[in-house]
Amino acid sequence: MITVFFIFNQFSFYRGLIEYVKQREIASIEKIAELMSSRVSRSEIRLQTIRSKQWNDTVRDALLSNADPDERESLLNRGGKPPPPIHFESDYSDRPTPDFNSKRQSFRRPPPIPNGGISNRVSLVDLDYVPVFGNIWPEDDVVYFPVFNGQSKTAYIAYKASKSQIAKQEKNFIIQQTIGFIVISLCTLALCAVIAWWLANRISHPIMSVARGARSLSKGQYGAQVQLIKGEVKLKDEIGQLVKDFNYLSRVLEKNEQSRLQWSSDIAHELRTPVAILKGELEAIGDGVRPLTQDSVTSLQEEVSMLEKMVSDLRVLTLSDAGALDYQMDSVSLNQILLSTVNSMEPLFIKQGLTLKYSLFGQPKNIHGDRERLRQLINNLLSNSLRYTDSPSQVYVALQVKDNIQEIIIEDGAPGVPTESLPLLFDRLYRVDKSRSRGTGGSGLGMAICKNITEAHGGVIHCSHSTLGGLKVSITFKDV
Numbered sequence: 001m002i003t004v005f006f007i008f009n010q011f012s013f014y015r016g017l018i019e020y021v022k023q024r025e026i027a028s029i030e031k032i033a034e035l036m037s038s039r040v041s042r043s044e045i046r047l048q049t050i051r052s053k054q055w056n057d058t059v060r061d062a063l064l065s066n067a068d069p070d071e072r073e074s075l076l077n078r079g080g081k082p083p084p085p086i087h088f089e090s091d092y093s094d095r096p097t098p099d100f101n102s103k104r105q106s107f108r109r110p111p112p113i114p115n116g117g118i119s120n121r122v123s124l125v126d127l128d129y130v131p132v133f134g135n136i137w138p139e140d141d142v143v144y145f146p147v148f149n150g151q152s153k154t155a156y157i158a159y160k161a162s163k164s165q166i167a168k169q170e171k172n173f174i175i176q177q178t179i180g181f182i183v184i185s186l187c188t189l190a191l192c193a194v195i196a197w198w199l200a201n202r203i204s205h206p207i208m209s210v211a212r213g214a215r216s217l218s219k220g221q222y223g224a225q226v227q228l229i230k231g232e233v234k235l236k237d238e239i240g241q242l243v244k245d246f247n248y249l250s251r252v253l254e255k256n257e258q259s260r261l262q263w264s265s266d267i268a269h270e271l272r273t274p275v276a277i278l279k280g281e282l283e284a285i286g287d288g289v290r291p292l293t294q295d296s297v298t299s300l301q302e303e304v305s306m307l308e309k310m311v312s313d314l315r316v317l318t319l320s321d322a323g324a325l326d327y328q329m330d331s332v333s334l335n336q337i338l339l340s341t342v343n344s345m346e347p348l349f350i351k352q353g354l355t356l357k358y359s360l361f362g363q364p365k366n367i368h369g370d371r372e373r374l375r376q377l378i379n380n381l382l383s384n385s386l387r388y389t390d391s392p393s394q395v396y397v398a399l400q401v402k403d404n405i406q407e408i409i410i411e412d413g414a415p416g417v418p419t420e421s422l423p424l425l426f427d428r429l430y431r432v433d434k435s436r437s438r439g440t441g442g443s444g445l446g447m448a449i450c451k452n453i454t455e456a457h458g459g460v461i462h463c464s465h466s467t468l469g470g471l472k473v474s475i476t477f478k479d480v
Helices: 002-041 052-065 072-077 168-218 238-286 294-321 334-351 371-388 419-424 446-456
Strands: 122-125 131-133 142-149 152-160 330-333 354-361 366-369 393-402 405-413 460-465 469-478
Touching (some): 002 052, 002 122, 002 142, 002 152, 052 131, 168 238, 294 446, 330 334, 334 354, 334 393, 334 405, 366 371, 366 469, 371 405, 371 446, 371 469, 419 460, 446 460
Antiparallel strands (some): 122 152, 142 152, 330 366, 393 405, 405 469
């Protein structure tokens, strides 16, 4: 590619230089014709009796007036001195009109001057194209510039372009330019190679690191992080963003794997406990250690009910995670659902020594939701408050409507939840120590189910501290 470009560049440069030199020479010839016309018009020169000195002076003066100071000597002496005059034996008036179709040997051509410059390629010819002074004879590639005496054409300045048209100075200039181009090309090529190597290494290293990390993930080594060398890539460019996304994916996979292992361990533990209790009581009854009484049967039924509830909750949670939980969406009123649920559970709160209150703020509107799932959501939250709130105390339920936002608020009394435990309440099988232990009968799945039901309805649920001393749960929905 570089070779082709070099050849094309040299060809274009050489052609341009030849054209430039040719135009400069034509401008000089036009100056000679102009100066000759001026001197003939002023009768300073008579073509019939022109002398070699007059011709040479006219050529010299024209070239000097048309050249830069540094070029004058070069133009006059390029390749030799100006040509001597040519004398013909015949009288000027008797010169025959040339026949261009005849052989050129019929003209008496003077011998060429070696190494002639521009002055060796200029002649003064008469109207019959017969040379008066100079070496140029009629040929196809000769250009003629008229010489005027007033308005009358009296002669021609014949000019023949050089075949090479490149003098020694121009040839040296071409050689210098060629060498300079080669040096610049090689330096540019070397610089491009260095830059390309640096860029390739800068880009490929983090990509290879990401590839190694991906292979680690495929082997189950979650948590693999790509470490960047300082200054290797900017975190704001595409490669840096790729590395950040990969590291984030790795952390999420690691967290999910830990959650999966913890989930399996917690389920095994939660199922093992009621099964162990059932097995122990049945073995005691079978061995005669414990008599089969109504109390023992009731205890067995409680363990079976707890086990059944946990299995049911696990099924609901699994279906919800898989997006397979059935929702019968319709236009429903949150106010009616809250009012009916509070009324149905109020006797249980009174029996527990708790006061259950419901308040409505604003004008409620319907939302798009599943009536039974929303009832399950409110029932789970109120069941938690009933189970974990010490008596005597109160549980406060409210529905606040503002613009197109409806917010359900459920607050209970002491004991409260530690601040560090609030973000963990929606984790599966998570329980707060002591005050919210398994001994109170919870499966640890209710809050996770509540979160899934809320998100399935496009809502947001979060927990905070209650002004009553316990837990405050806020659920926000948008109207239809």
